[in-house]
Amino acid sequence: MDISEPAQELLEKLWTDLEETQRDSISLNALGLDKNASEISELVDLGLILFPKEMLLKFTDEGRTEAEKAIRRHRLAERLLSDILETKHQLIESAACKFEHLLYEGMDESICILLGHPKVCPHGRPIPPGECCRKEKEVGSRLVAALADLNPGQDGKIAYVQAKESQEIQKLMAIGILPGTPINLIRRFPSYVFQVGNTQYAVDREIADEIYVRLENREK
């Protein structure tokens, strides 16, 4: 589908606003837009949004899917920029906006696999899962993977820690699980045992799923 950049941005804004407010429609005033704005009429013409009431905006089913894909591309781009290209935090947002437009259909999937199917963007917002996450396809080589998906003996550096609660992250940071630290998985069963620096830790599957590792030697 060919959508202009402003319309694309509106689609994403609509999606995040609805995600935050947990509602299914939003007023034009809240978006600060005029009904006759060109991007609105573009999206209406494409059948992606509709007006259930005067001044109230809503996704069509097709529109929601389209927006979700756009969000996914954006947040994957952020992940890629911060974890692999190690872009400065302040630059990520603007770079991601440009980058996402380069991720055409299918390319987001390769990047998702490369990054080990990340679940949240660097800001901690969820990344909508794609087809590849649902099937957990493991084709191609990965650069980043959750600790839980590593093989015993694999080395890497901690890329980031993704946890629902900041308390949990604090706990892990306190024991030295920090981005950039070398990590080596020793065993997977019955618990995940790994070495960070000079110390060994055992954690359960839940925590091992939250630690993402940038792989170094890709054996096996």
Add this chain to the structure above:
Amino acid sequence: MKYDDNIESALTQIAVRLHGDYRLSKRMIGLLLLQDDAEIHNVVREQEGMEYKSILDIIQQTKSQYSHSPNYIITMARQAECNSILSDVVSNLFKRKRGIAESLSRLMMNPWTGIPILLVVLYFGIYQFVGVFAAGTVVDWIEGVLFGDAESGYILPYVTRFFETIIPFRFLQELFVHDYGIITLGIRYAIALILPIVGAFFIVFSIIEDTGYLPRLAMLVDRMLKWIGLNGRAVIPMILGLGCDTMATLVTRTLETKRERIIATFLLALGVPCSAQQAVFIGILSQNSTALLLWISVVVGELLLVGYLSAKALPGDQPSFYMEMPPLRLPKITNVLTKTYSRMQWYLLEVLPLFVIASVFIWIGRLTRIFDLVIAGLQPIVRTIGLPNNVAEPILYGFFRRDYAAAALYDEATGATGLTGNEFLVAAVVLTLFLPCIAQFLIMVKERGVKATLMMAVAILILAFGTGFLLTKALNIFGINLSLGG
């Protein structure tokens, strides 16, 4: 050290707005506020009133500059500072060598080799050393020869005569001596029986603790304990419970959530037999390996099932498990002795008074004939689960001294009108599951509160008798007839 400009400017702005008295530097307060320290937020809200809102705005403003939480940024900055200091002064960071210790450590963590290692540790550490040596040899000597009874021995005959001389009334004498007195029962029980057993257990536990084996055990059983609503960390109170459930109940404090503490306390009270109980039960049941196996599997099965159900019933999140695996070390004898000594000291100070109280309760209970009433009330229940009437008495006294019940059962089992093997097994299961000793009960009240303790007590009573009833039925249905010789 200096942080980046955003953090530094936030710190300056916050410092200007802090007027209260904090004992910490304003910079420190600012850093803690940025890191969302709940306690400091509360203190500042109280002290600054209106200014607190503008401080919150500054924090919000700072947060919006980053894609990560300020806590993350601050920790990373500190880590970088650490690394730069270290890189100047440390040249060769020692790497953990793959020596014997590391190889052994890996064997302990592999279930195929780790579980046999666990069994060996339990067999020699708990069964042979605590059960056979301490509870058998040592207790026999201290209790039988040193303390003795009213007629023979080195201590009790004189003490008994002393009290008989100074107190003219028999019922008052009984408060101190004779079958259930403070000295004959309370003190003798604590010092002659429990102290050697628990002492031996503490020695074993301190050795195991100092080698670094416990964290490896914790990671080995984490998945299993998750199933019953606990996690690997709970292995420490559970193993301690095999020594003394009273101390183990205190140690449940180390568990992270209230939910885990409740489940652990409940399971300890229900079915983790302390070393005093194990010594007597295993002593008798080991004459028949089927009986011993049945006893262990019924109790373990009950613990797993009840743990699973309480994990389902109690609200709250499953806590996550993480634990450091320190390198294995040879324990130092002096450290082991110091630890054992301080634990024994704790034991004497905390638990001994409780046994004295128990003796007083028994004295009152017998004097006022309340015990006779309770025993009469227990008899129909005991009959219902297929046991003879005279088991009611050991069950009641079992609450006051856990092994007494077992020892009294021993007399029944070997006496002329003795219990059959089946009856002894059922009684042993019921007594293992039955209410903990009074010392543990009082600690439970102290740690978990009266209401929770009473609820647990009711549940335990129902479970103990219910299991006994079902076990009798099952033994009958499958036509199992156990015999205990000797």
